[in-house]
Amino acid sequence: MSAHTWDPLDYHRHSVAQQGWAMELLGKLSLEGDERVLDVGSGDGKITAEIARRAPRGRVVGIDASADMVRFAAERFPREMFPNLEFRLMDAHALDFDAEFDVVFSNATLHWVDDHAAFLRGMRRALTPLGRCLLQMGGKGNAAEVMEALRVVCEREPWKGFFSDFVFPYSFFDAAEYSALLTAAGLAATRVELIPKTMRQPDAEGFAGWLRTTWMPWSNRVPPELRDAFLAETVAEHLARRPVGADGFVSVSMSRLEVEAIRPAAAGAEFP
Numbered sequence: 255m256s257a258h259t260w261d262p263l264d265y266h267r268h269s270v271a272q273q274g275w276a277m278e279l280l281g282k283l284s285l286e287g288d289e290r291v292l293d294v295g296s297g298d299g300k301i302t303a304e305i306a307r308r309a310p311r312g313r314v315v316g317i318d319a320s321a322d323m324v325r326f327a328a329e330r331f332p333r334e335m336f337p338n339l340e341f342r343l344m345d346a347h348a349l350d351f352d353a354e355f356d357v358v359f360s361n362a363t364l365h366w367v368d369d370h371a372a373f374l375r376g377m378r379r380a381l382t383p384l385g386r387c388l389l390q391m392g393g394k395g396n397a398a399e400v401m402e403a404l405r406v407v408c409e410r411e412p413w414k415g416f417f418s419d420f421v422f423p424y425s426f427f428d429a430a431e432y433s434a435l436l437t438a439a440g441l442a443a444t445r446v447e448l449i450p451k452t453m454r455q456p457d458a459e460g461f462a463g464w465l466r467t468t469w470m471p472w473s474n475r476v477p478p479e480l481r482d483a484f485l486a487e488t489v490a491e492h493l494a495r496r497p498v499g500a501d502g503f504v505s506v507s508m509s510r511l512e513v514e515a516i517r518p519a520a521a522g523a524e525f526p
Contacts, residue, residue: 349380359389374435
């Protein structure tokens, strides 16, 4: 996963849309209350804590590649209040579990992972036989409007010098591509689909906050003293293409890849 530096408090303040989508996704999880659940990309911990509330007789582990995020989540949702919940520092493509979980859940994280084959093999090992996953991530075509605004801004002075060797940081798949990865990892897909969604921020300031807290592959390449100006120009470029709505909200068309799969119980070929 990416080694970008996250600001947990800033993310906590500007991730309302992600939280809303996560709660919607949780509604599809259908927990009985005693499951062992792994949340991949636990971030500031609020969704992982909600999973723990829904599995009071189970065990919930949230992992994240950001030490700052793990520390923030553990402090905000301590074991004294959530005895069935723990947070660990761990990279998604280096999962270190062996048949420990009935369910693997992930929301708005896996598009940051650069090796999905390794992640899926690790997830298969982490699941018990007939264990299942519910994953949602950015899919092919995600945030194309923002990508275009960034492309245009990054070709201008004074920004273009900071992006001369820029490498696209995300993994965006379509349903067929991800289904093939699941099969190669020894997992049986039950549903893989691209779902169009609209990200809505309450105003231009909220949109800038979302860019600042989640689009670090771009903003972190700009010197700190210039970042606000870079983000302001990106916001203006986006709004020139998709103006603020009559309700005052700023909207972005998104594409989410939603995945459900199980680890088969039948004996057969072993997967490394």
